[in-house]
Amino acid sequence: MITHPFGSAVRSLLIAIYELGVQDIMIIGHTDCGVQSVNYEAMIHKMKERGIHEDSIDFVKYCGIQFESWLAGFKDASTAVKKSVEMLKKHPLIPDDIHIYGYIMDSITGELMPVK
Numbered sequence: 162m163i164t165h166p167f168g169s170a171v172r173s174l175l176i177a178i179y180e181l182g183v184q185d186i187m188i189i190g191h192t193d194c195g196v197q198s199v200n201y202e203a204m205i206h207k208m209k210e211r212g213i214h215e216d217s218i219d220f221v222k223y224c225g226i227q228f229e230s231w232l233a234g235f236k237d238a239s240t241a242v243k244k245s246v247e248m249l250k251k252h253p254l255i256p257d258d259i260h261i262y263g264y265i266m267d268s269i270t271g272e273l274m275p276v277k
Contacts, residue, residue, distance in 0.1 A: 163245040190238035191266040201232035
């Protein structure tokens with residue numbers, strides 16, 4: 162999913178559009194996604210259990226990273242795909258002639274279902 166309008170994923174898409182001639186973008190989520198259940202507080206706890214020091218976590222916060230949003234999961238894949246598609250369609254640096262599609266892939270069958 163696209164989590165930030167000016168993050169590395171969007172930067173890669175812009176390079177693909179302007180340097181490689183990409184004209185179509187597909188955002189594909191999938192059923193049974195493990196990210197849906199991510200809890201940032203639990204993940205920070207696991208980091209500490211694996212030896213990451215509080216100073217390192219504080220430094221990341223000092224750099225402007227908000228763990229709540231950076232490590233957040235999402236409630237359902239369809240909504241996350243819709244938000245990603247909308248973000249890209251409204252992005253000021255993505256031209257209107259770029260086609261942006263959203264899909265959910267069934268993790269078992271591989272079937273792509275359009276998200277509307």
